[in-house]
Amino acid sequence: MPDIRPLHKRKRVWAGGFTLFVIGATIASTGSSQASSSPTPRPKVTVTATATQTAAPAPTVTVAVTKTAKPHPTVTVTKTVKPAAPATHRSSSGSSGSGGSNSSAGGSSSSGGGTSHPAGATALCNDGTYSYAAHHQGACSHHGGVAVFFS
Template sequence: MPDIRPLHKRKRVWAGGFALFVIGATIAGAGSSEASSKPSPTVTVTATATQTAAPAPTVTVAVTETATPHPTVTVTKTVTPASTTTHRSSSGSSGGGGGSSSGGSSDSAGATSHPAGATALCNDGTYSYAAHHQGACSHHGGVAVFFR
Protein backbone atom coordinates (compact mmCIF):
# COMPACT_ATOMS: atom_id res chain seq x y z
CA MET A 1 0.00 0.00 0.00
CA PRO A 2 1.51 3.36 -1.02
CA ASP A 3 2.15 6.03 1.55
CA ILE A 4 -0.52 8.74 1.23
CA ARG A 5 0.94 11.13 3.78
CA PRO A 6 2.35 14.44 2.56
CA LEU A 7 6.04 14.57 1.73
CA HIS A 8 7.03 16.78 4.68
CA LYS A 9 5.58 14.26 7.12
CA ARG A 10 7.50 11.26 5.94
CA LYS A 11 10.20 10.22 8.37
CA ARG A 12 12.49 8.74 5.74
CA VAL A 13 12.64 12.04 3.87
CA TRP A 14 13.49 13.93 7.02
CA ALA A 15 16.23 11.47 7.95
CA GLY A 16 17.82 11.62 4.47
CA GLY A 17 17.73 15.40 4.38
CA PHE A 18 19.36 15.65 7.82
CA ALA A 19 22.13 13.25 6.81
CA LEU A 20 22.92 15.31 3.68
CA PHE A 21 23.00 18.49 5.75
CA VAL A 22 25.50 17.01 8.21
CA ILE A 23 27.76 15.74 5.41
CA GLY A 24 27.70 19.13 3.68
CA ALA A 25 28.52 20.98 6.89
CA THR A 26 31.43 18.67 7.57
CA ILE A 27 32.93 19.19 4.09
CA ALA A 28 32.46 22.97 4.29
CA GLY A 29 34.06 23.15 7.73
CA ALA A 30 37.07 21.11 6.61
CA GLY A 31 37.51 23.20 3.47
CA SER A 32 37.44 26.50 5.33
CA SER A 33 40.15 25.42 7.76
CA GLU A 34 42.42 24.41 4.87
CA ALA A 35 41.77 27.65 3.04
CA SER A 36 42.69 29.77 6.03
CA SER A 37 46.03 28.01 6.47
CA LYS A 38 47.16 28.71 2.89
CA PRO A 39 48.59 32.14 2.13
CA SER A 40 46.50 34.18 -0.28
CA PRO A 41 48.23 35.70 -3.31
CA THR A 42 48.64 39.45 -3.49
CA VAL A 43 48.09 41.39 -6.68
CA THR A 44 50.39 44.27 -7.60
CA VAL A 45 49.64 46.59 -10.49
CA THR A 46 52.47 48.56 -12.07
CA ALA A 47 51.94 51.14 -14.80
CA THR A 48 54.76 52.71 -16.78
CA ALA A 49 54.30 55.76 -19.02
CA THR A 50 56.92 56.62 -21.61
CA GLN A 51 56.97 59.84 -23.62
CA THR A 52 58.34 59.71 -27.13
CA ALA A 53 59.49 62.60 -29.23
CA ALA A 54 56.87 63.93 -31.62
CA PRO A 55 57.83 63.72 -35.30
CA ALA A 56 58.66 67.00 -36.98
CA PRO A 57 55.97 68.22 -39.37
CA THR A 58 56.80 67.77 -43.03
CA VAL A 59 55.65 69.81 -45.98
CA THR A 60 53.66 67.92 -48.59
CA VAL A 61 53.29 69.42 -52.04
CA ALA A 62 50.32 68.22 -54.06
CA VAL A 63 50.41 68.87 -57.79
CA THR A 64 47.05 68.68 -59.52
CA GLU A 65 46.89 68.50 -63.27
CA THR A 66 43.89 69.99 -64.95
CA ALA A 67 42.67 67.96 -67.83
CA THR A 68 42.25 69.73 -71.12
CA PRO A 69 38.69 69.40 -72.29
CA HIS A 70 38.14 67.24 -75.33
CA PRO A 71 35.75 68.36 -78.02
CA THR A 72 32.26 66.98 -77.73
CA VAL A 73 30.87 65.42 -80.88
CA THR A 74 27.11 65.47 -81.30
CA VAL A 75 25.52 63.71 -84.24
CA THR A 76 22.05 64.81 -85.21
CA LYS A 77 20.08 62.92 -87.81
CA THR A 78 17.22 64.76 -89.42
CA VAL A 79 14.54 62.72 -91.11
CA THR A 80 12.35 64.40 -93.61
CA PRO A 81 9.04 62.70 -94.16
CA ALA A 82 8.14 61.56 -97.67
CA SER A 83 5.27 63.99 -97.93
CA THR A 84 3.63 65.91 -95.14
CA THR A 85 0.82 67.46 -97.16
CA THR A 86 -1.90 65.60 -98.91
CA HIS A 87 -2.13 66.15 -102.63
CA ARG A 88 -5.39 67.61 -103.79
CA SER A 89 -6.09 67.13 -107.39
CA SER A 90 -6.74 70.32 -109.23
CA SER A 91 -7.82 71.00 -112.75
CA GLY A 92 -4.29 70.99 -114.14
CA SER A 93 -3.06 74.31 -112.80
CA SER A 94 0.33 74.18 -111.17
CA GLY A 95 0.13 77.52 -109.40
CA GLY A 96 -0.88 78.45 -105.95
CA GLY A 97 -1.31 76.10 -103.20
CA GLY A 98 -1.31 72.45 -102.07
CA GLY A 99 1.25 70.10 -103.55
CA SER A 100 3.06 69.61 -106.79
CA SER A 101 1.74 68.74 -110.17
CA SER A 102 4.66 66.42 -110.92
CA GLY A 103 2.89 63.38 -109.48
CA GLY A 104 4.90 62.72 -106.28
CA SER A 105 1.85 62.14 -104.14
CA SER A 106 1.63 59.23 -101.74
CA ASP A 107 -1.79 58.36 -103.14
CA SER A 108 -0.51 57.61 -106.64
CA ALA A 109 0.17 54.01 -107.47
CA GLY A 110 3.80 52.92 -107.86
CA ALA A 111 5.46 56.28 -107.08
CA THR A 112 5.68 56.00 -103.27
CA SER A 113 8.82 56.84 -101.36
CA HIS A 114 8.11 54.43 -98.50
CA PRO A 115 8.25 50.62 -98.46
CA ALA A 116 5.20 48.66 -99.49
CA GLY A 117 2.94 47.92 -96.55
CA ALA A 118 4.42 50.57 -94.24
CA THR A 119 1.74 52.50 -92.39
CA ALA A 120 3.85 55.18 -90.68
CA LEU A 121 7.27 56.78 -90.58
CA CYS A 122 8.69 56.95 -87.05
CA ASN A 123 10.63 59.89 -85.61
CA ASP A 124 13.85 57.87 -85.59
CA GLY A 125 13.63 57.09 -89.33
CA THR A 126 12.24 53.55 -89.11
CA TYR A 127 8.98 52.43 -90.66
CA SER A 128 6.02 50.96 -88.80
CA TYR A 129 3.84 48.22 -90.20
CA ALA A 130 1.21 48.40 -87.44
CA ALA A 131 -2.34 47.65 -88.47
CA HIS A 132 -3.74 50.53 -86.38
CA HIS A 133 -2.49 53.98 -85.49
CA GLN A 134 -2.49 53.15 -81.79
CA GLY A 135 0.90 51.70 -80.80
CA ALA A 136 2.65 52.53 -84.06
CA CYS A 137 6.24 53.71 -83.42
CA SER A 138 5.73 53.32 -79.66
CA HIS A 139 9.40 52.46 -79.06
CA HIS A 140 10.80 54.73 -81.76
CA GLY A 141 10.02 58.21 -80.48
CA GLY A 142 6.52 58.55 -81.90
CA VAL A 143 5.06 58.90 -85.38
CA ALA A 144 6.38 61.52 -87.80
CA VAL A 145 3.93 60.74 -90.66
CA PHE A 146 1.04 58.33 -91.13
CA PHE A 147 0.80 56.97 -94.68
CA ARG A 148 -2.80 55.71 -94.51
Protein backbone atom coordinates (compact mmCIF):
# COMPACT_ATOMS: atom_id res chain seq x y z
CA MET A 1 0.00 0.00 0.00
CA PRO A 2 1.41 3.41 -0.93
CA ASP A 3 2.23 5.99 1.72
CA ILE A 4 -0.46 8.71 1.65
CA ARG A 5 1.11 10.97 4.26
CA PRO A 6 2.35 14.37 3.07
CA LEU A 7 6.00 14.58 2.11
CA HIS A 8 7.02 16.83 5.05
CA LYS A 9 5.72 14.30 7.54
CA ARG A 10 7.68 11.33 6.31
CA LYS A 11 10.50 10.24 8.57
CA ARG A 12 12.82 9.30 5.75
CA VAL A 13 12.66 12.84 4.34
CA TRP A 14 13.45 14.35 7.70
CA ALA A 15 16.31 11.94 8.30
CA GLY A 16 17.83 12.63 4.85
CA GLY A 17 17.55 16.40 5.30
CA PHE A 18 19.20 16.27 8.70
CA THR A 19 22.05 14.15 7.35
CA LEU A 20 22.69 16.60 4.50
CA PHE A 21 22.69 19.49 6.95
CA VAL A 22 25.30 17.83 9.17
CA ILE A 23 27.53 17.00 6.20
CA GLY A 24 27.32 20.57 4.90
CA ALA A 25 28.13 22.07 8.31
CA THR A 26 31.15 19.77 8.65
CA ILE A 27 32.52 20.70 5.24
CA ALA A 28 32.01 24.40 5.89
CA SER A 29 33.77 24.33 9.24
CA THR A 30 36.82 22.45 7.90
CA GLY A 31 37.08 24.70 4.84
CA SER A 32 37.02 27.91 6.87
CA SER A 33 39.51 26.63 9.46
CA GLN A 34 42.01 25.72 6.74
CA ALA A 35 41.74 29.19 5.22
CA SER A 36 42.30 30.96 8.52
CA SER A 37 45.13 28.68 9.71
CA SER A 38 47.42 29.32 6.75
CA PRO A 39 48.24 33.02 6.56
CA THR A 40 48.57 34.49 3.10
CA PRO A 41 51.41 36.92 2.49
CA ARG A 42 50.29 40.51 2.04
CA PRO A 43 52.16 43.05 -0.06
CA LYS A 44 54.01 45.81 1.76
CA VAL A 45 52.97 49.35 0.86
CA THR A 46 55.56 52.12 0.82
CA VAL A 47 54.61 55.78 0.37
CA THR A 48 57.19 58.15 -1.10
CA ALA A 49 56.71 61.90 -1.40
CA THR A 50 58.96 64.20 -3.41
CA ALA A 51 58.90 67.99 -3.10
CA THR A 52 60.43 70.28 -5.68
CA GLN A 53 60.88 74.01 -5.53
CA THR A 54 60.33 76.17 -8.57
CA ALA A 55 61.43 79.72 -9.11
CA ALA A 56 58.73 82.30 -8.41
CA PRO A 57 57.59 84.11 -11.55
CA ALA A 58 58.47 87.78 -11.79
CA PRO A 59 55.48 90.12 -11.63
CA THR A 60 54.58 91.63 -14.97
CA VAL A 61 52.63 94.74 -15.84
CA THR A 62 49.32 94.14 -17.53
CA VAL A 63 47.77 96.96 -19.50
CA ALA A 64 44.00 96.84 -19.87
CA VAL A 65 42.52 98.87 -22.68
CA THR A 66 38.86 99.71 -22.33
CA LYS A 67 36.97 100.67 -25.42
CA THR A 68 34.13 103.08 -24.85
CA ALA A 69 31.06 102.35 -26.89
CA LYS A 70 29.55 105.05 -29.02
CA PRO A 71 25.92 105.75 -28.24
CA HIS A 72 23.52 104.41 -30.83
CA PRO A 73 20.75 106.61 -32.15
CA THR A 74 17.43 106.18 -30.40
CA VAL A 75 14.39 105.64 -32.59
CA THR A 76 11.09 106.86 -31.20
CA VAL A 77 7.83 106.10 -32.96
CA THR A 78 5.11 108.61 -32.28
CA LYS A 79 1.52 108.07 -33.26
CA THR A 80 -0.29 111.28 -34.07
CA VAL A 81 -3.92 111.42 -33.01
CA LYS A 82 -6.17 113.40 -35.29
CA PRO A 83 -8.64 115.67 -33.57
CA ALA A 84 -12.07 114.19 -34.13
CA ALA A 85 -15.38 115.78 -34.81
CA PRO A 86 -17.43 116.71 -31.76
CA ALA A 87 -17.41 113.84 -29.31
CA THR A 88 -20.23 111.37 -29.59
CA HIS A 89 -19.13 109.06 -26.79
CA ARG A 90 -21.86 108.12 -24.36
CA SER A 91 -21.22 106.60 -20.98
CA SER A 92 -22.69 103.17 -20.39
CA SER A 93 -23.77 104.13 -16.88
CA GLY A 94 -26.16 106.78 -18.11
CA SER A 95 -24.30 109.81 -16.84
CA SER A 96 -21.34 111.58 -18.33
CA GLY A 97 -18.53 113.53 -16.76
CA SER A 98 -20.16 116.83 -17.75
CA GLY A 99 -22.61 116.77 -14.87
CA GLY A 100 -25.64 114.69 -15.62
CA SER A 101 -26.75 114.95 -19.25
CA ASN A 102 -26.70 111.79 -21.32
CA SER A 103 -25.16 113.49 -24.31
CA SER A 104 -21.58 114.64 -24.22
CA ALA A 105 -21.82 117.11 -27.09
CA GLY A 106 -22.10 120.11 -24.78
CA GLY A 107 -19.21 119.36 -22.43
CA SER A 108 -16.42 116.90 -21.73
CA SER A 109 -17.17 113.22 -21.93
CA SER A 110 -16.42 110.63 -19.28
CA SER A 111 -13.44 109.43 -21.31
CA GLY A 112 -11.41 112.36 -20.03
CA GLY A 113 -11.02 114.29 -23.29
CA GLY A 114 -13.06 115.72 -26.05
CA THR A 115 -11.74 113.28 -28.68
CA SER A 116 -13.09 109.89 -29.54
CA HIS A 117 -10.91 106.84 -29.27
CA PRO A 118 -10.33 104.05 -31.82
CA ALA A 119 -12.76 101.15 -31.83
CA GLY A 120 -11.71 98.51 -29.35
CA ALA A 121 -9.28 100.72 -27.41
CA THR A 122 -9.65 100.28 -23.65
CA ALA A 123 -7.27 102.96 -22.36
CA LEU A 124 -5.26 106.01 -23.36
CA CYS A 125 -1.66 105.80 -22.22
CA ASN A 126 0.37 108.70 -20.83
CA ASP A 127 2.55 108.78 -23.95
CA GLY A 128 -0.46 109.23 -26.24
CA THR A 129 -0.80 105.64 -27.48
CA TYR A 130 -3.89 103.49 -27.04
CA SER A 131 -4.08 100.18 -25.19
CA TYR A 132 -6.26 97.31 -26.34
CA ALA A 133 -5.74 95.20 -23.22
CA ALA A 134 -8.67 93.10 -22.07
CA HIS A 135 -8.14 94.03 -18.39
CA HIS A 136 -6.96 97.11 -16.55
CA GLN A 137 -3.99 95.29 -15.06
CA GLY A 138 -0.96 95.64 -17.31
CA ALA A 139 -2.52 98.16 -19.69
CA CYS A 140 0.04 100.80 -20.78
CA SER A 141 2.72 99.12 -18.67
CA HIS A 142 5.48 100.09 -21.13
CA HIS A 143 4.01 103.47 -22.02
CA GLY A 144 4.25 105.42 -18.78
CA GLY A 145 0.96 104.30 -17.25
CA VAL A 146 -2.71 104.92 -18.00
CA ALA A 147 -4.05 108.43 -18.51
CA VAL A 148 -7.69 107.44 -19.07
CA PHE A 149 -9.60 104.15 -19.06
CA PHE A 150 -12.44 103.88 -21.57
CA SER A 151 -15.55 102.03 -20.52
